[in-house]
Amino acid sequence: MSSFVVALDVGGTSMKGGLVTRSGEIIHTDRRATPRDRGPAAVVATIRSFIDNLATAGDGTPAGVGLAVPGLVTADAALYSANIGWRDVPAADFVPLDVPVMLGHDVRTGGLAESVLGAGRELSDFLFLPIGTGIAGAVILHGEPYGGSAGWGGEIGHIPVFPEGEPCACGQIGCLETYASASAVARRYSARATSSAAPASPDTVPIASAATTASPTASSPAIAAHPATSPAPASPVTVSTALPAPVTAEQVAALTASGDPLAMEIWGEAVEALSLALATYTLLLDPSAIVLGGGLAEAGPLLSVPLAERLGKRLAFRDAPPLRQAALGMSAGMLGAALLGWRAAGFADAGANWSPDVLKSPRVA
Incomplete structure (x- = not known):
């Protein structure tokens, strides 16, 4: 089993990626622009290329890939994003590697990270409310993000x-x-x-x-x-x-x-x-x-x-x-994606024993 996963947080303007070990150490980070002005196919191609580049920065093949994306999302597909324009993109289309992959909604993935690693670490039920260019919410129930019956929960x-x-x-x-x-x-x-x-x-x-x-x-x-x-x-x-x-x-x-x-x-x-x-x-x-x-x-x-x-x-x-106050700042999405990557690799308890020193790990500039 490889010692790291690829974690990628895709936003409408930029993508923040990194390699995160089983113990929660961030060993590599990088950032790229999201080329949404060139259409959804270009964004998917950029994600594939970015994941490939991130993977080659590690020692060996990653154990899995975690990907946080905007819009309507399941663990296996990006169903729709008004911001980016894609529809029904299977998780495998984002990843050029033969490794397990798990998708997550960008805000709910950040909420997962705050639940497992950050300001909600000892809480079972809370609202994660990022207030940025827009406002979305991650409803955390019993320690897990709740997306509702069709994935629209938290709007x-x-x-x-x-x-x-x-x-x-x-x-x-x-x-x-x-x-x-x-x-x-x-x-x-x-x-x-x-x-x-x-x-x-x-x-x-x-x-x-x-x-x-x-x-x-x-x-x-x-x-x-x-x-x-x-x-x-x-x-x-x-x-x-x-x-x-x-x-x-x-x-x-x-x-x-x-x-x-x-x-x-x-x-x-x-x-x-x-x-x-x-x-x-x-x-x-x-x-x-x-x-x-x-x-x-x-x-x-x-x-x-x-x-x-x-x-x-x-x-x-x-x-x-x-x-x-949220504890993970702009790294929440990427750290949440890392948790998804380790879950995809079969470690459902990923993050449970990570040290709070993960907060001191290198940030994506």
């Missing part, structure tokens, strides 16, 4: 939180993802900052200055910043009155921490949306904790403190579950 990003609100790209109205994803926070701040700026001047206008011309509305609750635990303000950012420059959610978080009124309004709406969705989730499934991951969760207490307060107030007759 918390498309819970309608404001039914009369903004349209979502999915076709629904007022989805959580439209208000609380990192991309939504950045987009909504830029739109309001631009509309607040004077249209006549071709000069750039500092976002903070433009923001002070807008005031929170009764329907858009602002939150107080927590200076003692908030991230330091970002460098001054400018928005052209002719064409807004891209603004990141990280910069909006920094402006929120510095007391910028418009940033606080946008951030407050994101927190409000999250509290509504998580209250519903809590009442349905009674999780022992909610594990926050993804880029927006890197704001730390600036997000978790007001979110915990609002969630607690929404649950009048019971305590809110504690909020935890």
Whole structure:
């Protein structure tokens, strides 16, 4: 039996891969772009090539391959991905080697890693909530990700939180993802900052200055910043009155921490949306904790403190579950894929005895 598996986490923008030993040591990592602009066949071909290259970096043939992919997934096939465009791709089509292979949904695979190795290590039931470009959830029940009857379980990003609100790209109205994803926070701040700026001047206008011309509305609750635990303000950012420059959610978080009124309004709406969705989730499934991951969760207490307060107030007759920071960061998908690879190779208990030092293993840049 080989001493390593190939683990690959496929995202819409990039792929993070590595070789992981039976004891959990990451002995090699690499990254490649996901060529989705060239179509699904090109993505499948790139995955095959990447897996082959990763395998040759190890000593011998891998014991198995674990692959985390987006969309509707079974252990044996990638059934559909709107992001990438493939349909009904058998697991074997991704792997040029004659070794066992197991597929997993990208977010649920990250949730599996947090369950076995990370912030949910001692929990049997919790929600893993990565908040990044979009919002998805991994429902962990009895230590295992639950995908539902057809694989759509965990799509918390498309819970309608404001039914009369903004349209979502999915076709629904007022989805959580439209208000609380990192991309939504950045987009909504830029739109309001631009509309607040004077249209006549071709000069750039500092976002903070433009923001002070807008005031929170009764329907858009602002939150107080927590200076003692908030991230330091970002460098001054400018928005052209002719064409807004891209603004990141990280910069909006920094402006929120510095007391910028418009940033606080946008951030407050994101927190409000999250509290509504998580209250519903809590009442349905009674999780022992909610594990926050993804880029927006890197704001730390600036997000978790007001979110915990609002969630607690929404649950009048019971305590809110504690909020935890995800432990594995951007390596969660790849580590989860490694667990799938070892499970494919016949080791159902993979990861159970891995040291917490796995968190110190090399990360994919």
